[in-house]
Amino acid sequence: MHSRSPSGRSGRPRSAAADAAILAATREALVDLGWSKLTLGDVATRAGVAKTTLYRRWAGKNELVVDAVAELFDALELPDCGSLAADIEGVVLQFASILALPEARSGLMAVVAEATRDDALRERIRASVVDRQKRLVLEGRARAQARGELPAEDDPESAARTVDLIFDMVAGAVVHRTLVSAEPADEEWVRSFTRVLLQGLGS
Amino acid sequence: MHSRSPSGRSGRPRSAAADAAILAATREALVDLGWSKLTLGDVATRAGVAKTTLYRRWAGKNELVVDAVAELFDALELPDCGSLAADIEGVVLQFASILALPEARSGLMAVVAEATRDDALRERIRASVVDRQKRLVLEGRARAQARGELPAEDDPESAARTVDLIFDMVAGAVVHRTLVSAEPADEEWVRSFTRVLLQGLGS
DNA sequence: GGGCTTTCGCTACGAGTCGTAGCGTAATGC
DNA sequence: GCATTACGCTACGACTCGTAGCGAAAGCCC
Numbered sequence: 001m002h003s004r005s006p007s008g009r010s011g012r013p014r015s016a017a018a019d020a021a022i023l024a025a026t027r028e029a030l031v032d033l034g035w036s037k038l039t040l041g042d043v044a045t046r047a048g049v050a051k052t053t054l055y056r057r058w059a060g061k062n063e064l065v066v067d068a069v070a071e072l073f074d075a076l077e078l079p080d081c082g083s084l085a086a087d088i089e090g091v092v093l094q095f096a097s098i099l100a101l102p103e104a105r106s107g108l109m110a111v112v113a114e115a116t117r118d119d120a121l122r123e124r125i126r127a128s129v130v131d132r133q134k135r136l137v138l139e140g141r142a143r144a145q146a147r148g149e150l151p152a153e154d155d156p157e158s159a160a161r162t163v164d165l166i167f168d169m170v171a172g173a174v175v176h177r178t179l180v181s182a183e184p185a186d187e188e189w190v191r192s193f194t195r196v197l198l199q200g201l202g203s
Numbered sequence: 204m205h206s207r208s209p210s211g212r213s214g215r216p217r218s219a220a221a222d223a224a225i226l227a228a229t230r231e232a233l234v235d236l237g238w239s240k241l242t243l244g245d246v247a248t249r250a251g252v253a254k255t256t257l258y259r260r261w262a263g264k265n266e267l268v269v270d271a272v273a274e275l276f277d278a279l280e281l282p283d284c285g286s287l288a289a290d291i292e293g294v295v296l297q298f299a300s301i302l303a304l305p306e307a308r309s310g311l312m313a314v315v316a317e318a319t320r321d322d323a324l325r326e327r328i329r330a331s332v333v334d335r336q337k338r339l340v341l342e343g344r345a346r347a348q349a350r351g352e353l354p355a356e357d358d359p360e361s362a363a364r365t366v367d368l369i370f371d372m373v374a375g376a377v378v379h380r381t382l383v384s385a386e387p388a389d390e391e392w393v394r395s396f397t398r399v400l401l402q403g404l405g406s
Numbered sequence: 407g408g409g410c411t412t413t414c415g416c417t418a419c420g421a422g423t424c425g426t427a428g429c430g431t432a433a434t435g436c
Numbered sequence: 437g438c439a440t441t442a443c444g445c446t447a448c449g450a451c452t453c454g455t456a457g458c459g460a461a462a463g464c465c466c
Contacts, residue, residue: 010465011410011411011412011413011464012413013413014412014414034317034319039451040454051454053413053414060454106316106319112312113312113316113382116308117237117309125383130383161395162395165399168383169376169379169399172372172374172379173376175378179315179319180328180333180374181370192368196403197403198403199403199405200401200404201399214441215433215435217442244423244424252443253443253444253445254425255426259443
């Protein structure tokens with residue numbers, strides 16, 4: 001509109017290194033202190049920046065932790081193991097290994113809890129964490145239908161509901177197993193889960 | 204050992220009415236303020252007791268909210284609708300209606316998040332919330348096996364793993380649907396979910 | 407180089423919460 | 437009546453929060 005620069009404004013640019021340091025310090029503090037005892041002052045000290053810099057970039061603890069935890073899910077990829085069962089097992093094991101990290105365990109549920117009373121926060125979580133997971137379900141489902149391992153669905157609205165159902169079942173089961181039952185989602189558990197899920201979807 | 208009184212000690216007994224008032228005030232504060240802005244001083248004022256009385260009975264916010272939320276799950280009952288599918292749908296709908304309450308949404312996930320770093324708190328949640336839900340799975344499964352709707356299992360160890368798997372799938376899916384996806388677990392969703400689950404368990 | 411704009415580090419501050427201590431009083435059992 | 441315990445109230449130091457104000461630094465454009 002009124003500027004040729006990609007970011008629009010002139011002046012001193014924000015330090016990208018500071019962003020990375022702050023998010024890393026946030027995860028470190030989550031491991032050492034947990035959600036409730038984590039303070040922004042402590043994160044600032046760990047990151048080597050001033051507390052005011054933190055408040056200039058994030059509205060508060062909630063938003064900061066969402067961004068810090070979201071980076072953990074960047075590693076999620078849909079493997080191509082040849083069969084739908086093997087693909088699901090692979091992706092679920094990846095998901096479980098992330099949820100086994102202390103920084104994910106402490107932070108993720110806490111921000112989800114806060115999001116029950118904060119629509120903007122829930123939208124932020126959806127965009128940076130949930131949708132990235134759901135995309136894997138969509139891809140895996142499309143691939144399985146191409147292979148003939150899952151029945152194709154004509155009605156797009158009904159297909160969307162099915163994807164949502166699968167997603168809630170997969171993510172919900174792994175999260176509940178890991179964080180509520182507090183037992184590891186190891187290979188044996190994942191195999192049993194995948195067997196039940198696939199048989200249930202075979203109709 | 205050294206006393207005939209049921210509670211062991213003499214002196215002024217604790218007011219049972221105060222307990223009820225405090226837990227009710229806690230749920231009220233959860234609705235009005237949410238987890239993060241809930242303070243014990245505010246709860247004490249709402250309940251009409253002194254703040255020190257709260258600290259004499261509960262170690263802190265975590266334990267208080269666990270007890271306050273746990274009472275919400277007292278209403279859970281296993282219906283006998285004639286078929287396993289109908290029983291599951293009934294219990295899941297009950298569970299979903301509890302999770303739709305603001306006091307449950309705000310409090311439950313928050314204490315689960317705190318429990319990731321506090322073994323005693325996790326044990327408290329398990330005893331007063333989770334086990335009560337899991338008992339329904341055990342009962343429903345036994346009833347269905349007696350009806351012949353589910354295959355019997357010989358190995359008790361394998362049966363225990365199956366119950367744990369079912370429990371994590373049911374509770375996890377409903378919680379994820381309600382709190383993460385933030386969409387209602389209505390009758391249509393519950394029917395689809397039950398269909399997938401039952402077909403998956405039919406082997 | 408000079409000027410403009412934005413960010414950064416630092417300090418300080420009022421407001422609010424935490425969890426506890428101390429005291430006098432109320433309620434129960436013996 | 438006496439011992440024991442619970443209760444209400446007040447006050448307190450310690451801590452965190454989020455913001456304001458300042459001078460200095462780092463980049464863009466002429």
